[in-house]
Amino acid sequence: RGLGLNKLLYRKVRELSGGELQKLAIASTLGVEADIYLLDEPSAYLDVEERYAVAKLIKRIIEERGKVALVVEHDLMMLNYMCTRLMVFTGEPGVRGEAGKPISLVEGFNNMLKEINVTMRKDIESGRPRVNKPGSVLDREQKSTGKYYVV
Numbered sequence: 001r002g003l004g005l006n007k008l009l010y011r012k013v014r015e016l017s018g019g020e021l022q023k024l025a026i027a028s029t030l031g032v033e034a035d036i037y038l039l040d041e042p043s044a045y046l047d048v049e050e051r052y053a054v055a056k057l058i059k060r061i062i063e064e065r066g067k068v069a070l071v072v073e074h075d076l077m078m079l080n081y082m083c084t085r086l087m088v089f090t091g092e093p094g095v096r097g098e099a100g101k102p103i104s105l106v107e108g109f110n111n112m113l114k115e116i117n118v119t120m121r122k123d124i125e126s127g128r129p130r131v132n133k134p135g136s137v138l139d140r141e142q143k144s145t146g147k148y149y150v151v
Contacts, residue, residue, distance in 0.1 A: 001028050002057040018045030026054060030061050037062070039071040043078045047086045055081035076120075080105070080129050088112045106149055113148035 002025040008016065016024065022045045029037060042058065043051045057084040060145060073079050080087065086108025091097035100111070113120060119132040119142040129151075132139040134151045 002053065002060075019026060019047065019050060023050070023054070024047055026058070030058070035067060035069065038072075040072045041074070042071065043073060043075040046093055048077075051075060051078055052081060054078075058082050075127060076109070080109075086112075088115075090115065106151060109149035110147065114146075119148045119150075 003026065005023060005027055008020055010026070013021070013024070022042070026039065026042055029039065039058065042054055048055060055078045058069065058071070059083070071079075071082065083105050085102045086105055087099045087102050088108050088111055089097055090100070104112070109120070118134075119139045120129045121126070121132055121138055125132045130148075132142065142150060148149075
């Protein structure tokens with residue numbers, strides 16, 4: 001229901017767009033009873049509003065069922081809306097990598113943003129995370145306190 005798949009019921013899979021296929025894949029994954037779900041880049045092919053809706057839906061379903069989802073995702077907004085814990089991976093792409101232990105969302109974002117020397121804040125009007133301008137007052141203040149991610 002939350003993915004708007006009703007309008008696709010009479011269409012052939014090969015006729016679906018990338019975003020429609022992505023929502024179908026997410027629905028088919030979450031539609032199966034499991035102890036743990038693996039979702040790889042659930043934001044792929046989705047526009048901003050669809051990403052927000054999908055993130056909230058994934059979180060709601062996982063919480064309602066008392067299950068666990070491992071989500072591989074590069075979209076920070078998606079992670080912010082759907083995750084309670086993060087595992088940050090470090091290393092050199094294609095050469096070596098190391099997975100960190102699961103930590104709180106805030107701690108995970110803070111560690112990752114510190115690694116790339118970027119600060120983020122929660123926008124007062126929209127409530128969405130926003131990147132601070134490098135060298136701005138907020139950027140300098142957050143770095144001085146070690147809080148690279150402020151919600």
